[in-house]
Amino acid sequence: MAKIEKFCLLQSKLPFLSVFNVIFTRRVEMASKKTSFVCQQCAYRSAKWVGKCPSCGEWNTLVEEIAPESKSKYQGKAQSNIKTVSPLHTLSKQDTVRILTSDNELNRVLGGGMVPGSAILLGGEPGIGKSTLLLQLAVQMQGKFLYISGEESENQIKMRADRIGIRNEDCYVVSTVDLRQILSLIDQEEPNVIVIDSVQTLQSDLIESAPGTVSQIRECTNELIRVAKQRDIPLFLIGHITKEGFIAGPKVLEHMVDTVLQFEGDRQYNYRLLRASKNRFGSTSEIGIYEMLNDGLREVANPSEILISHKNEDLSGICIGAALEGARPLMIEAQSLVSSAVYGTPQRNVNGYDLRRLNMLLAVLEKRCGFRLAQQDVFINITGGLKLEDPALDLAIVTAILSSYEDLFIPYNYVFAGEVGLSGEIRPVSKVEQRIVEAEKLGFKKFFTNIPKEGLAKKAKNMEVIQVKKVEELFQYLFG
Ligand code: TYD
Ligand code: MG
Numbered sequence: 001m002a003k004i005e006k007f008c009l010l011q012s013k014l015p016f017l018s019v020f021n022v023i024f025t026r027r028v029e030m031a032s033k034k035t036s037f038v039c040q041q042c043a044y045r046s047a048k049w050v051g052k053c054p055s056c057g058e059w060n061t062l063v064e065e066i067a068p069e070s071k072s073k074y075q076g077k078a079q080s081n082i083k084t085v086s087p088l089h090t091l092s093k094q095d096t097v098r099i100l101t102s103d104n105e106l107n108r109v110l111g112g113g114m115v116p117g118s119a120i121l122l123g124g125e126p127g128i129g130k131s132t133l134l135l136q137l138a139v140q141m142q143g144k145f146l147y148i149s150g151e152e153s154e155n156q157i158k159m160r161a162d163r164i165g166i167r168n169e170d171c172y173v174v175s176t177v178d179l180r181q182i183l184s185l186i187d188q189e190e191p192n193v194i195v196i197d198s199v200q201t202l203q204s205d206l207i208e209s210a211p212g213t214v215s216q217i218r219e220c221t222n223e224l225i226r227v228a229k230q231r232d233i234p235l236f237l238i239g240h241i242t243k244e245g246f247i248a249g250p251k252v253l254e255h256m257v258d259t260v261l262q263f264e265g266d267r268q269y270n271y272r273l274l275r276a277s278k279n280r281f282g283s284t285s286e287i288g289i290y291e292m293l294n295d296g297l298r299e300v301a302n303p304s305e306i307l308i309s310h311k312n313e314d315l316s317g318i319c320i321g322a323a324l325e326g327a328r329p330l331m332i333e334a335q336s337l338v339s340s341a342v343y344g345t346p347q348r349n350v351n352g353y354d355l356r357r358l359n360m361l362l363a364v365l366e367k368r369c370g371f372r373l374a375q376q377d378v379f380i381n382i383t384g385g386l387k388l389e390d391p392a393l394d395l396a397i398v399t400a401i402l403s404s405y406e407d408l409f410i411p412y413n414y415v416f417a418g419e420v421g422l423s424g425e426i427r428p429v430s431k432v433e434q435r436i437v438e439a440e441k442l443g444f445k446k447f448f449t450n451i452p453k454e455g456l457a458k459k460a461k462n463m464e465v466i467q468v469k470k471v472e473e474l475f476q477y478l479f480g
Pocket of ligand 2: 130
């Protein structure tokens with residue numbers, strides 16, 4: 001203490017020392033409270049700072065936080081209302097009631113609407129449209145919505161809502177980050193649906209760590225989920241994602257909620273994909289597609305139509321692939337440009353496709369099929385800005401490259417689906433019937449894949465299925 005007194009005396013003489021004073025008192029304060037270092041990825045707690053988390057192995061994820069009190073909340077005897085256990089087969093099945101939203105794509109991804117009492121986490125990059133998606137739901141669907149924003153002021157929310165068009169007069173907005181305030185607002189307003197934008201901004205005064213840290217996120221989310229379950233209302237939480245594409249904050253956040261939705265897309269393009277990476281009440285294979293317009297997000301019911309740009313033009317280097325995203329077949333247009341390299345090293349550029357995969361396909365075409373592509377620049381573009389990982393697109397990419405190389409166009413009503421192997425063989429793809437049915441619906445006439453057509457005859461009446469086993473065979477068929 002003597003040191004502190006000396007310091008204060010000195011400070012009264014030299015006022016500029018007050019800066020040090022602030023730092024000094026903060027240090028004394030921190031020292032009086034027990035702190036520990038918590039991994040922001042896995043919530044591992046350590047007494048001292050280490051560069052690499054011993055639990056999850058991530059680097060630089062430990063942040064100093066004030067340690068919670070060690071006394072267990074569960075000490076003492078159990079509560080009087082002791083639960084009994086019952087044999088599983090005697091339990092009666094209760095159908096989950098679902099609330100249909102005004103947004104059909106969202107309904108589909110959620111597995112048929114919102115489940116009361118469920119917590120739904122929506123993650124996505126900044127500016128992709130998370131706030132727009134949920135605000136649109138709040139202002140267009142009927143029911144009492146409470147939209148809580150820790151990121152924007154009420155005024156900003158109003159401006160955005162005006163763009164979308166307000167149809168729900170029972171939608172309330174508030175700009176706050178304080179958990180206590182939020183809880184009392186929920187008690188007071190009794191909303192039917194709660195939206196929190198975003199969990200990373202929430203702050204509970206019981207936890208002394210900064211907003212966005214593991215302890216804060218865990219505590220606030222836990223409390224909100226408890227309230228949502230108790231009131232039996234759906235709760236939407238918006239979460240930021242990190243550079244690597246994970247939802248910022250601890251993995252525990254994803255464990256706590258019932259559903260995790262990802263909102264993706266390329267900001268250069270207007271199309272957005274909504275998919276579930278976890279869903280306790282439905283499958284994770286459904287996707288929703290939206291288009292960002294000036295007045296909000298538009299649901300895209302028939303994605304293939306917008307993804308195919310030059311339907312009737314006889315251009316070389318364009319080929320349609322039947323891809324599958326989740327459970328949804330999509331007709332995707334692959335564009336390719338092959339031209340002689342001006343510089344020593346030929347350029348390979350992709351947009352919406354994997355560059356390594358393209359290099360592999362080019363090597364196959366060169367070595368196995370004898371095309372001289374080593375001295376050619378190759379550019380690939382998947383229209384719409386979607387990034388698909390379906391290997392069935394290989395065949396469309398290869399066909400587009402060959403079409404551009406030969407400068408011969410592919411008729412617009414041909415569609416391709418197949419994985420290309422290292423020896424130039426075309427492998428069958430999954431769920432080919434679904435792809436064929438979708439392609440037929442869109443008016444395509446010939447479907448190239450490696451599957452015997454007999455089995456498919458009854459499914460595709462107006463579609464000619466052409467079996468191709470090797471790339472050379474396909475080349476012969478198309479270009480003779
Ligand atoms: P936003 O919902 O704020 O993204 P997030 O919450 O994921 O960070 O989306 C913002 C972007 O969307 C912004 O760049 C503007 C654009 N936008 C439109 O194009 N049309 C609209 O009607 C709205 C509301 C936003
Ligand atoms: Mg936002």
